Amino acid sequence: MEPLSFSDPFNGASSPGVTLFGPPPLAPGAIGGADWLPPVPPEEMVSEVTVMPEHSADWLLQQWLDLGLQQLEASNYPGAIEAFERALDIQSDLTVARHGRAIALVGAKAYAEALPELEALLQQIPHQMDLWGNYGHALTAMERHEEALAAYRHILAIDPNVVNAWLDCGRLLQTLGRWSEAAAAYERALELQPTASAAWFARGLLQKKLGQRTQALESFERTLSIDPHCKEAWNYRGNLLEDLGRTQEAREAYQRAIELDPQYAEAWNNLGIALDSQQAHQEALEAFHQSLASDPNNPDVWNNCGLTLxxxxxxxxxxxxxxxxxxxxxxxxxxxxxxxxxxxxxxxxxxxxxxxxxxxxxxxxxxAPDYALGCGILHYHKGRAHVDEGQRHSDAFPYLQEARLCFEQALNFLTPDRHPDWYLEAAQGAIDTYRALGNVDQAQALMYSATELLRRRMRETDCTSQKMALANKLASFYQNGRS
Structure with missing residues (x-):
């Protein structure tokens, strides 16, 4: 997350300004803006301010402050910290130097060190919005979400028309799972600034999270109409197109993201998945290798490589x-x-x-948050293996009994509310096994539960291709139930 900046008070402003620079639109929570510059070693920094005997302390102070602001502007946060500390060596209570140092500490991710300084400054200048914003950023990074939300809302109490504060509120509310409040915050940001690509992007992320694929696709397309160089929006657009069954368009979206950043590992991985789904396995493998060239320690990409191999x-x-x-x-x-x-x-x-x-x-x-999902799927695979092995033997009964136990274990983990797709797979395996064992009542009860889930999901989805897939699944359950 990029720290909020402030205007130079030595260039015409009587006090630190309140220009608000919010976090970058493409990756909430990450440092954005200019590329990081290497820290300036102290001995080199001294050469930046050449001290002559006739120079006064005030002149030297001004030079360190100017240098600190330049380093802050260039996102060279260690260099900015050094410059502002040199200024504070000359005048220890100088508010603007403390202000700049606090912002640079947030940029350098030294949140624990920045927090007390920000709190002290807010006691002194409580209406300084960029301080509240940086305070919120530091609290967010330390996972003190409710306090961070209060900080962003304090900005809105000062000025309810600050778009970036609405965005920060929305992102935090989304993190806290307060979906409707997050959506309302993004809508308010868009009312204030309809061309805010960051707001369209954040709205798209929320809609994607909630399974609103068509609306999310529209939001990412609005993002790209404003900022066609947003690689993340191209990547997410590809995800949604793939979900909607538009695989060729998805490939083109991933390729556009890669054109914008040839080292974009996530887009290479997603392109590989799309290629693999179209049976272009060798091309998919090459895409996964490109992803690993940029991010060699990503286990998901290694797993995808394994699937393609x-x-x-x-x-x-x-x-x-x-x-x-x-x-x-x-x-x-x-x-x-x-x-x-x-x-x-x-x-x-x-x-x-x-x-x-x-x-x-x-x-x-x-x-791990996905422990139940992983455990359930592994039990499901065991069940399938037992069924398959039973078909190779004249007496399949002991294998079917083992399969029944595995599918039941899988269903304990793969609940219909949390993992509906895998619940249906495990339910199908269990139903077939119950019927093979003559457990008709158990098979019928589970089939009723599964078909009710399928009908509900068909009613809730707005995606035509997904409706068709669910309808086919429902027909399969009924067909198996009659056979």
């Missing part, structure tokens, strides 16, 4: 890629455990796959 029949290389993802995550990457098991199943058979999935279940981090 699996599709190319290079099973040994696929397992190696999955192993790399696991090594990067202390063996807690459930996707790689799931996919590694599928590759081992074809390489070494049923027992090797089961051993892999059991090891994965034991290795997952129970405190």
């Amino acid at each position: 699996d599709s190319l029949g290079q099973l040994g290389e696929a397992v190696t890629a999955f192993d790399r993802a696991l090594a990067l995550t202390q063996n807690s990457h459930w996707k790689s455990w799931a996919n590694r098991g599928c590759a081992l199943w074809r390489l070494h058979g049923y027992a090797a796959a089961l051993k892999n999935w059991n090891q994965g279940i034991d290795s997952l981090d129970r405190q």
